[in-house]
Amino acid sequence: MKNLSRLLLAMLLVLGYSNSDAQDKNNPWQITIGANAVDAYPSGDGGLFSETIFDEFANVDDHYNILPSLSTISVSKYVGNGFSFGVAGSLNKIDKWGDISSNPDVTNSVDDWSYYGVDGTIKYNFLEGTTLDPFAGIGGGYTWIDEIGAGTVNGTIGLNVWFNNNIGLTIQSSYKHAFEDYLQTHFQHTAGISIKFGGIDTDGDDIYDKDDACPDVPGLEAFNGCPDTDGDGIEDSKDDCPNEAGSAEFNGCPDTDGDGVVDKDDKCPTVAGLKALAGCPDADGDGVTDADDKCPNEAGPAANQGCPYPDTDGDGVLDKDDKCPDVKGTVANSGCPEVTAEVQKTLNEYAKTILFDTGKSTIKSQSAAVLADIIKILNEYPTAKFTVEGHTDSIGSESLNQRLSDSRANSVKEYLIKNGIDAFRLSALGYGESKPIDSNKTSKGRANNRRVEINLAK
Structure with a gap:
């Protein structure tokens, strides 16, 4: 014993x-x-x-x-x-x-x-x-x-x-x-x-149902019988990422790249980035993520895929604002060239040589060359608008001369449109015999008064 x-x-x-x-x-x-x-x-x-x-x-x-x-x-x-x-x-x-x-x-x-x-x-x-x-x-x-x-x-x-x-x-x-x-x-x-x-432990986790906050799911004593699937010390019910180990700072979610954006919300989870860009980097700071930025090292707007806007014609107006991106112009004219007095003079010198059949508005074939020169000048100023003006001498009635000037102005306008000039850039107007530039008493003066002018619209 x-x-x-x-x-x-x-x-x-x-x-x-x-x-x-x-x-x-x-x-x-x-x-x-x-x-x-x-x-x-x-x-x-x-x-x-x-x-x-x-x-x-x-x-x-x-x-x-x-x-x-x-x-x-x-x-x-x-x-x-x-x-x-x-x-x-x-x-x-x-x-x-x-x-x-x-x-x-x-x-x-x-x-x-x-x-x-x-x-x-x-x-x-x-x-x-x-x-x-x-x-x-x-x-x-x-x-x-x-x-x-x-x-x-x-x-x-x-x-x-x-x-x-x-x-x-x-x-x-x-x-x-x-x-x-x-x-x-x-x-x-x-x-x-x-x-x-006599104790009941439904989930077999050695924590009896009376003390088990999760009696149907095996868990840990530290969490009153509730599970922590990913083992990060945060029970599943309070873990926003219960199947991935994370930190308490992010409610149990991981932040692989350490940029403060949890992986589940991070579009670039392995590369540190910015919260404002859902965790993606922006090397040039232009607000366009590097993955979407065609110029990641040069700041540019999102509308231009992160690249700075070019100025193709070098006139000081960016292509996005340049109405004539391939032609050097002025800032005041939205990047398009301005029609100078000299150009205007040249244009009308050509226009005055346009020939019509006598008393009619049909353009003679020999005027094709001068009209081609006019079209070339107009194409150099793609945003400028012009008025085709018709004038006559004083022979005949005033009403007849008015109709003839209208008809000839419209005939030139239609010719220009058919040969590539946008219709919205052109208007036609007849002045009849009301604006002579020479005397109607001589044949030479009357010939000068019978004319077409192409003037910059004001």
Whole structure:
């Protein structure tokens, strides 16, 4: 028995370093199966308050009646706040029953009395949720010795040592005070294996459903049974990226390139960029991402795909604003060349040589060359608008001359349009005989008055 005591002490010291749970709300039921020892010392009239009550408490050889086989079974139910209620049954064989009253130094040997006990106990656990779980209890029961029974009131102290969540070692001592003189007050010591059960763990994560915030999904104790799939220390319910490890700063999402834009929102997740451009870089700072910028090292507008606008004709007006991007012009004329007085003079010198059939508006074929020169000049000023003006001499009626001048002006306009000049650039107007440039009294003067002019529209 001394070796057994040493073994139990060694087990307590080793197991004290591990953690487990005591009988509690998650495992409300506990069953203990083991062996018991009955000790009737002191005997006679020593009683509960005698001086000798504990002086040979550990005298196993002289006083303990031990039935090493299965001899005790108890079942208890946790009721809350550290309290539980249990019922125990035990049996033993008694061959020594204290000391002889007339000679306290001599053990009182008996002839294999039978011992049966049924006891109920209200127990309080002092350290719930720990490996070493001491307890104390009070209760009562009924004990039979050699088929003679009596009621007892019991006081109990003990210790549970839990190996894991469900299995442990329980040792306890109970003081049983008998109500009848024929049953001597005695101690009963028990040691056994305890199994606690009754807890529900639906998801099998070793966290019982009562304490599991996610009872249907395996999780971690640190998150009350809820999972952290990507292992980044942020439980899935609070993780914006539960399948990718990230940082708490970004609610569990990764930022691979470290630009402050999480990968799920980053259009360029492997290259540091700007938040304003969804995480993509902009080397020239023109607001167009490098991937979309045809000139990534030269600032330019998005409308020109990130490239600076060219000035093809070098007139100081960018092509995007230049109405004549291939012809050098002036800023004042939106990049188009301006019609100078000299050009205007040349134009009219050509126009005056346009010939018509006498009294008609049909253009003579020999005027084709001069009209080609006029068209060439007009094409050099693609945005300029012109008025084709018709004039006559004073021969004939005024109304006839007006109609003839209108007709000849329109005839020239239509010719120019058919040969490539935009219609919106031309207008036609006849002045009849109202604007002579020479005397109508001579044939030479009248010839000068019969003319077409092409003037810049004002």
